[in-house]
Amino acid sequence: MKKNKILFVVTSFPTLSETFIVNQIVSLINKGCEVSILCTGHVLRNGVIHPVVIQNSLMDLVREDIAMPINKLERVWKGILNIMRYYKDVAFLLSSFNIFKYGVASINLRQLYNHLLLLCIKESDCDVMHVHFGDNAVLVNDLLCEYDIDKKMVVTFHGYDAHDFSSEFYRKLKQSRAYYTSNTNFTKNELMRLGFDTSLISVLPVGLDTSFFSPQKKTIDLSRDVKIVFVGRLVKWKGCLFFIELINEIIAKGSGDVEAVIIGDGVEYSKCVDLISKLNLGDKVVLKGSLLQDEIIKELDSADIFLYPGGVDESGRCENQGLVIQEAQSMGLPVIVSNIGGMPESINHGVTGFVIDYNDKSSFVETTIKLIKSPELRKQIGKCARNFVIENYDNKVLADEILDIYAK
Structure with a gap:
């Protein structure tokens, strides 16, 4: 042949x-x-x-x-x-x-x-x-x-x-x-x-290779804080600053038992540092910088929720697909994304995660808190998310x- x-x-x-x-x-x-x-x-x-x-x-x-x-x-x-x-x-x-x-x-x-x-x-x-x-x-x-x-x-x-x-x-x-x-x-x-x-x-x-992006965690540990992760280049349209604002709102709403991790580097890094300091989130939000892919997989494997509130910059640039959204789903995580660019096409809304209007800050917060408070819902959605990626990506x-x- x-x-x-x-x-x-x-x-x-x-x-x-x-x-x-x-x-x-x-x-x-x-x-x-x-x-x-x-x-x-x-x-x-x-x-x-x-x-x-x-x-x-x-x-x-x-x-x-x-x-x-x-x-x-x-x-x-x-x-x-x-x-x-x-x-x-x-x-x-x-x-x-x-x-x-x-x-x-x-x-x-x-x-x-x-x-x-x-x-x-x-x-x-x-x-x-x-x-x-x-x-x-x-x-x-x-x-x-x-x-x-x-x-x-x-x-x-x-x-x-x-x-x-x-x-x-x-x-x-x-x-x-x-x-x-x-x-x-x-x-x-x-x-x-x-x-x-x-x-x-x-x-x-x-x-992506779903055998490489494959979850290893077996049980949900209810004794630790819920880990919420953002992965992406630290530029305005990826939503890294908005992510920090959302974490602040989630804590203010009474869900303080969270750990937020930002993975990535870029021109907005120093602004992220300043915002974390301004909001007194130093003990809640960790900036990890750029990581190798196997290190990212370990972070996703220990995470509970993937939050990616991307937006649009002054030139109109936004996320066209966002492979990291599929990577997070392949790792069995429920994802929350904005209704911007090609991101809504990357998940099955209500089944593998949630698409939220970028301007609706309260819905981002409420949806995330809902997942924080329901380990079984996270598990159910995460399982559907992985199957969705295996079948389509x-x-x-x-x-x-x-x-x-x-x-x-």
Whole structure:
């Protein structure tokens, strides 16, 4: 039986905040696909690498030789070596230094590495090229069009790429033969607003390994405080400050037997510290900063409720899916989220958790207190939440769906 050959094009690899890409790659490999990976940006070997990347030897699939280094001197030296290696295409590679055509990109060698990227795409015998993030797809499509190269392309949009760019930015991509996936119907509607053909868009959520996100706790310990957890980047639209305000209100309503944990880092970190101090919540709200995934799993496993009151920032940015919502449900937690962006699509309201109007602070508080006071309700909802994720967001389920999309 012929194996599907899939060429993934991503920004950087491996990126800890983009575990959904790693999940998708591993699930397709497990389905028998041959996968290779190209980066429009950098290969990140320094820093923390997700264990799944190591366990599945994913770095062996990356064309690291043509990825642009961050260090400028290394970029120049590597560029020279690549020009020597691809001597048959030397005229094509040297054309990347045309300052009148490529401007700054010719000076900082960005265009040289774009040309190297195109050579690898051209040489690939892939059945489908899967590009993650719309701005990457614009770069790839422009290169393909400029040199009249035909490749079957699937483009996955995740959030910022459907929000931060104009319809004109995507003009050429919309005229291409690409097919598109969006993580939620909310993101799909954003793409339709930008003028993409709705018949060419499939909703395909980002998924997770439910055997990895699996609860280990056996019984409910009624002797300890109820643990409420928030996990996410500490930016305004994720709702980290609102989370602290809600905890303060919950305690003020007489439910002081709670422990609140915030996991994540970001520009709002210092504001979180200040608000916790201002509300005298130092003994109730703990800021844990960024944690590795196995550490996050331990925190979720010891938690009782997942509260994620995301909102909208001044630019209109909000949560398009929120994979962490599925991760919490997979860990058997009841979740409480806002009716903003794609979050309502991520749970079964009233069964696996609750969707609350973002402006209805009292409902957030009352719903959370209801769960605090009812361990059996938490257990019942948590069980439904895990089953919901297994049926709808497990990597194995979503791998079959993406293979169906490739077949189109």
